[in-house]
Amino acid sequence: MFGLFKKSSPKEKLEKRYKKLLEESHKLSTVNRMESDLKMFEASEVLKEIEKLEN
Incomplete structure (x- = not known):
């Protein structure tokens, strides 16, 4: 129940x-x-998007 409805971040x-x-x-x-x-x-390409989010 702890985090059952937690939304995932875009990352x-x-x-x-x-x-x-x-x-x-x-x-x-x-x-x-x-x-x-x-x-x-x-x-x-997805990895590039992840790196953009980190910066």
Whole structure:
């Protein structure tokens, strides 16, 4: 109940998305390298957004 309805900050949301994209990229790396590279690119863009929020 402590934090059950706590809203995530924008930074936390981006970190979750970044982690998810990295996991998807890793899974795709054995099946489809091009799709994996696209996921890595998306993850790097999310990381740039996270860095902007930190500054």
